[in-house]
Amino acid sequence: MKRALNFNAGPAALPEEVLAKAQSEWLNIRNSGMSVMELSHRSSIFEDIHHSAIHSLKEILQIPSNYEVLFLQGGASLQFSMVPMNLNAPDKYADYVITGSWSEKALKEAQKIGKTRIAGSGKNDNYTHIPKLDELSVSDDASYLHITSNNTIYGTQWHEYPDTKHVPLAADMSSDILSKEIEVDKFGLIYAGAQKNLGPSGVTAVIIRKDLIHESSHLPSMLSYNIHAKNNSLYNTPPTFAIYLLSLVLEWVKDKGGLKEIEAMNTKKAKLIYKAIDESDGFYKGHARSGSRSNMNITFTLPGEAAEKQFLQQAAEAGFTGLNGHRSIGGCRASIYNAVPYSHCEQLFDFMNAFKDTYKKCGTR
Template structure:
């Protein structure tokens, strides 16, 4: 069976090796005579899978000892509320940097919990760039500074992060976690929905500095309190066992591949192929993001007009490319090239883009001369 050329924004491509291993263990995991979905989450077999996923993520990301890794549910969207519930005290405020739709949503939820402030935004330029660090003037007494590290809709990404010193830096890394090396110690909290780089939908990873977890916040609902999940090793209630198992396999795959160093190298090659196709098109393809803010995860672009875009998307679909439509809120085109998307698929897309441009322009020239 030929695999799809999958450029979906999320849920997104998973490594083929991971899917094959899961298939081979589907009916009998670790000689239990059961699928992983049938295991008790309190069983020794599942506990081993669960802890292995935590330890492998810590190893791959070089997570310091003073951080906990939590496996939660509700997606990154629930974290928009959990973060202010746990970190934003009544007498404090939280600072937010707006770089796209998801940071806007995070801000709107935080406003329901406490006092917030927008300290930088690129909304006035249609989110085509990331703010300069010098333009981010955050409050030295802020409960935290929130950013979204990669913006899937607009195709922008932070290349350098603010050094917030004593103010916890909180980052939504749903779409670029594990895609490049970062210094986790510079962050107070990192959260990410798994369905782009880490595994299937249904699980959210939270990496949180231990001192930010309070066990005295009785007013917070039990399931929304980080301490609940820290104290129970993320097993307070029944977790998404299949998603955690597949996360564990994806992390093993990443480790076997060569870790984040190799992944980052691969991602750069993939992005460069597509950005070269855009930049060398003499304006036929127009990238949304400014060059110094371009995402290596989501390549967004437009064509000369809506009619040509629709023709491009239809012919791409006919050729086996999946998920190239831009987000419904902005239109255009988008190629999501997360860790599991093979380099070869990006080369095929780059070639398709070049051939489509050539074919279209030759056709238009023929019609003009007719």
């Protein structure tokens, strides 16, 4: 079987080694005579998998001991509600930086729960850039400041994070967690849907500073970080298969040399695709400004809808998948998460150059 050249934005490519490992254990994990999907979440085998995943994530991200790691469900979209429910005090405001569709949705959910303020926005510029740090207006009395670290739809990314001092910084890192080294202690809370760099869809990682976990009698149990922390993310039946695959992905990251090596490879992949855009004499136009460009999601347009349609059709015929831009803005997008091999990016680079040359030569408009 020939593997697709997978540039999907999410669910996205998984490391081939991880898939092969899961396949080898599909019917019989650790000589149990069962698939991981058949194991009790209270069994010793799954308990070991669960603890191994938590330990590996702490090791890779160098998470300090005063942080809790939770594996929850509901995706980042549920976190849009859980964050303000757990962190925003009734007499305070939650500050949000708006850099794209997902931060807009996060703000919308927070507005249903408590008082909010917009600390910065790139909306007037069609989200082509991340606001500069000195442009942000963060209140000293804010419950927290929320950012979306990488914007999959518009192809922008935070390359420097705000120093919020005593105001907790909360970040949706769904699409760039594990793509580079970060200082976790700059954040009060990090959450990430797994389906980009962590594993399959179905599990959400939450990294939260312990002093931000409070007991609250008014919150439903399933929406309380305190309840999940007390029960080690096992208050209800967890997504066992997703956590198992997540644990394999974390082992893969370690085998690759950790985040330093992963980040170097991601930078190399991104430079190659941006080179195809920047050296195309305007044939390809990137959406994001150079200082805000994402190393995970590269968004671009061609000279008109006809050219884009032809590009996507020929790309599909050549074995590429997932190059369509988000339905809300159109255009094209190449998502080059950790599991996308450099060789696939080389093939895309060659395809983009060849398509440009042929299109220009034929004079098709």
